């Protein structure tokens with residue numbers, strides 16, 4: 233008896249655990265990387281800044297699918313053996329972290345310099361100004377961008393199916409081997425990601441509407 | 454009543470450009486225009502003033518059909534606006550509008566700003582359009598900037614270009630919505646001078662402005678609005694005299710203080 | 712075993728040979744994505760049921776991975792008897808996926824034009840069509856040039872996904888070498904570096920373009 237779209241969907245959702253796990257582990261790399269390197273890029277000058285920027289650009293500007301393969305195949309060659317899960321979380325997380333670091337830096341740079349001067353006038357140290365005044369504002373302003381990066385991260389986890397992890401995409405391909413019903417299988421796969429990502433997108437939109445002042449621009453075209 | 458009005462519309466077409474009767478407009482629940490009556494004869498110069506949010510911009514934008522209205526009639530050169538899209542568009546062609554924020558097209562040169570409508574609306578040739586545009590740029594005393602982009606001009610210069618642009622289609626009535634209130638004080642005069650010259654040439658004008666010196670000099674009627682109503686209307690001499698409406702006197706006192 | 716530099720260098724010409732294919736795929740996909748994205752945005756802007764539907768389609772595309780779209784097209788089209796080359800399917804997939812993003816680029820590019828511009832066009836009696844052609848579109852193009860360039864880089868970096876459909880772009884070539892020699896590291900590193908250099912070079916060009924457009928805007 234051929235499986236229904238719903239059966240197939242349930243079969244694919246068996247991979248949801250892996251998708252979520254890779255995402256969460258990925259965040260453990262992404263969040264610290266974004267904060268540390270975003271702030272470092274904001275604070276440093278000259279050679280130090282060049283170094284920071286190079287690291288960020290390596291993770292951000294590389295093609296993530298190639299990064300994943302490179303680390304998956306190359307690390308054992310140089311004697312480092314990590315699980316596919318760890319490699320995936322690290323590569324996808326640092327890639328997302330590279331994007332988010334630019335939001336952190338841009339958010340900090342966008343603050344009017346009066347904020348820092350007001351903090352200094354109150355006698356706060358540079359570190360205190362950063363933590364108490366600048367970061368809270370920058371992070372709030374940039375939170376919609378972080379939500380978008382999170383969605384990108386969730387979607388990028390589809391790649392781990394290529395390094396043998398049993399995520400939703402991998403499950404879809406497994407089911408495709410026993411069931412010739414590509415329409416149902418790949419529609420179900422798209423739907424599975426949609427039900428994960430769309431609520432996050434809606435939350436991001438809600439955040440954005442709360443943060444942004446309502447604009448009065450519209451065009452009748 | 455009806456008969457009388459339509460008869461009036463016919464035979465006053467030549468000397469009455471704008472005829473507004475019982476005009477009402479709402480933005481959602483907000484009653485922005487409340488039973489407004491206003492006629493503007495050919496060659497008349499009407500100044501509209503009043504506090505912020507009183508509906509001045511909305512009124513002037515109704516006159517060229519940028520805003521629609523819900524009740525009453527608005528005749529522009531014999532055409533009732535809002536009944537028929539084609540007729541409304543044809544009537545709008547008889548108006549020129551100048552905005553508070555200039556609204557020049559930043560990607561076009563001063564000359565192209567002026568020739569755009571001549572070419573695309575009036576169907577003039579490239580050559581003809583340029584000649585007409587240059588004539589109007591000379592009238593507003595800025596022909597030397599024809600090749601510049603709006604971003605390269607001062608506010609006063611931009612507003613003069615905007616006036617020239619509006620004049621190019623040879624309108625029968627010019628509408629100004631606070632043309633000088635986005636300008637630095639030293640640039641206000643150059644724009645007002647152009648407007649005064651325009652008035653001297655006999656152009657019909659409806660002008661929302663708080664420049665009372667200008668009103669005194671050129672207006673033959675001053676209209677005072679508040680809360681979507683016309684509270685006071687008087688010949689300029691009376692409006693600035695002692696006999697005005699108490700509410701408009703109060704308003705005059707506050708704006709003349711600075 | 713370690714990293715064999717000589718072997719890595721020997722794989723460079725083969726992989727570089729696919730740069731043309733990669734750029735071509737990225738370019739055509741970008742144009743396709745822009746065309747679909749512009750169409751989407753125009754329909755969404757017009758509102759109504761069609762507008763709401765397209766708005767939802769855009770959200771749907773943005774909530775799903777490009778890999779899933781590639782599999783979808785690759786396996787579903789033949790099911791309906793539509794047999795296309797893997798390169799064509801890949802370009803279609805990238806175009807469709809990125810159209811959801813480019814629709815947003817067009818939206819932002821139009822929304823950033825002050826409302827007074829279309830009002831001035833109306834006050835000058837320009838028709839809707841003329842207002843779009845002579846007033847709105849030129850300003851929109853200037854607003855979208857830089858984001859469009861950045862999405863071109865994104866699309867470029869997504870072309871190696873087509874390796875899963877066996878399109879002979881750079882990652883595909885690298886895997887060909889790897890499966891012949893059983894050495895994965897070197898060709899993959901070479902492919903990765905070439906992508907990195909390409910992406911950085913184009914991003915840099917986009918940044919310059921952005922600066923020039925800004926300078927033009929304030930002239």
Ligand SMILES: Nc1ncnc2c1ncn2[C@@H]1O[C@H](COP(=O)(O)OP(=O)(O)OP(=O)(O)O)[C@@H](O)[C@H]1O
Pocket residue numbers: 480483485503504505506507508509510511512
């Ligand atoms: N498009 C709109 N949608 C909703 N409300 C509007 C709109 N345009 C204007 N209003 C409201 O209508 C009222 C009248 O606005 P209008 O712009 O005509 O006032 P105004 O007299 O020109 O004021 P100002 O001197 O500030 O320009 C205001 O309360 C304004 O908030």
Ligand SMILES: [Mg+2]
Pocket residue numbers: 509510511630631
């Ligand atoms: Mg106003």
